[in-house]
Amino acid sequence: MEEIIQYDKQLLLWFNGSDSLFLDSLIMTLTNAKTWIPLYLGLFYVVVKTNLKSNTAVRDILLVMAAAGACVLLAGTIDDTIVKPLVARWRPTHDPEIGSLVDTVNDYRGGNYGFFSAHAANTFSIAVFFSLLMRQRLLTIFLVAWSLTNCYTRLYLGVHYPGDITVGLIWGGLVGFCVYKGYCRLTRPAIYTRQLCYVPMAILCLTVLVAVVMALL
Numbered sequence: 001m002e003e004i005i006q007y008d009k010q011l012l013l014w015f016n017g018s019d020s021l022f023l024d025s026l027i028m029t030l031t032n033a034k035t036w037i038p039l040y041l042g043l044f045y046v047v048v049k050t051n052l053k054s055n056t057a058v059r060d061i062l063l064v065m066a067a068a069g070a071c072v073l074l075a076g077t078i079d080d081t082i083v084k085p086l087v088a089r090w091r092p093t094h095d096p097e098i099g100s101l102v103d104t105v106n107d108y109r110g111g112n113y114g115f116f117s118a119h120a121a122n123t124f125s126i127a128v129f130f131s132l133l134m135r136q137r138l139l140t141i142f143l144v145a146w147s148l149t150n151c152y153t154r155l156y157l158g159v160h161y162p163g164d165i166t167v168g169l170i171w172g173g174l175v176g177f178c179v180y181k182g183y184c185r186l187t188r189p190a191i192y193t194r195q196l197c198y199v200p201m202a203i204l205c206l207t208v209l210v211a212v213v214m215a216l217l
Contacts, residue, residue: 017103128176
C-alpha cells in the first residue's frame with residue numbers, strides 16, 4: 001500500500017503545474033463550478049423542450065431535475081461532509097511530505113482534505129446520468145470529456161492526487177448509474193433527439209472558447 005501511495009504522489013507531481021501563465025489562467029477558469037452554469041442551463045433547456053410534449057410535463061421535468069440534484073447530493077455532498085473528514089487524507093498542497101514541491105496557482109490550495117475528489121464525482125455522476133437519459137453518443141463523448149477536463153484541472157492545480165480522482169470517478173459513475181435506474185422506476189424516460197442535444201454541446205464548446213479568450217487577455 002505504501003508503494004501505491006508513493007507512486008500516487010509522484011504521478012501527481014508529473015501532472016501538476018506548468019510554466020505557462022496562459023494555462024494557469026485557463027485552468028483556474030475551467031475548475032470553477034460557476035463556469036459551467038451555461039452547460040447546466042443547456043441541459044435543462046433540452047429536458048424542458050423534450051418533456052413539454054408529454055401530458056405530465058411538469059412532473060417529468062421535476063423528476064429529471066430531482067434526479068440531477070440527487071446525483072450532486074450523493075456524489076459530492078456526501079463526499080465533502082462525510083468521506084473527506086472521515087478519511088482525512090491531506091490534499092497534495094497541504095501534505096507535509098510533498099506540499100513544498102507542489103506548484104500552486106494564485107496560492108490556491110483548497111481545503112485540508114482531498115479524498116476523494118468531489119469535482120470528479122459530481123461531474124461524472126452528471127455526465128453518466130444525462131448520457132443514459134438522452135442516449136446520444138456524441139453528447140456522451142462531450143460530457144465525459146467535460147468531466148475529465150474538470151479532473152485534469154484538479155491535478156494541474158495540485159489539489160488532488162490521481163487516486164482521489166480515480167475513486168471520485170468510480171463513485172460518481174456508480175451514483176449516476178443508480179440514480180438513472182431509480183429514475184426509470186418512477187417514470188419512462190422521454191426520447192431525446194440528436195438535434196436538441198446539439199444545444200448543450202454547442203454551449204460547452206462556446207464556454208471553453210470564451211475561457212480560452214479570457215486566458216489570452
